[in-house]
Amino acid sequence: MKLRIRGNSVRLRLDRREIAALGLGDTVEERTEFGPSPEHTLRCTVVAREQDTPLAAAFTQNQIAIFIRQEDAATLVNTETVGVEAAQEIGDGRSLRLLLEKDFACLQDRVGEDDTHSFDNPSACSP
Known part of the structure; x- marks a missing residue:
C-alpha cells in the first residue's frame, strides 16, 4: 500500500x-x-463493507481507516477499473477527497521500489 x-x-x-x-x-x-x-x-487500513458511499474515512488512535463499498472492491478485482473516488464532508463546508486506486508498476526503475505485485502499467511499451 502506498499512501499520499x-x-x-x-x-x-x-x-x-x-x-x-x-x-x-x-x-x-x-x-x-x-x-x-x-x-x-x-x-x-482498508476495509470493504456495506455502505452507501463509495469511500469513507476515519482517523482515531494513530489509525487512518478507509472503507470501500463491497461492490466497488469487487469491481476493482474483476474489471479494468483503475480506482474509486469520493468526497467526504467534514464540516464547515469542507470535504476530504478520497481516492483508492490500483498501483501500477513504475515506468522507470526506482531505488528501493518493489513493483513485484503491481499491476502492469498500461503506458508501458510492448516488446
Whole structure:
C-alpha cells in the first residue's frame, strides 16, 4: 500500500495482492513505525463493507481507516477499473477527497521500489 496525503486529500494505491484481499473481504493494513512503542506507529487500513458511499474515512488512535463499498472492491478485482473516488464532508463546508486506486508498476526503475505485485502499467511499451 502506498499512501499520499496532500492537504485535504488521501490517496491510496494498492497492489494486486491487496486488491485481491479486499475482494475476499480481508482487511488490508500497512504500518509505519516512528519509534519503538505502539503509540509511535501510524496504521492505515482498508476495509470493504456495506455502505452507501463509495469511500469513507476515519482517523482515531494513530489509525487512518478507509472503507470501500463491497461492490466497488469487487469491481476493482474483476474489471479494468483503475480506482474509486469520493468526497467526504467534514464540516464547515469542507470535504476530504478520497481516492483508492490500483498501483501500477513504475515506468522507470526506482531505488528501493518493489513493483513485484503491481499491476502492469498500461503506458508501458510492448516488446
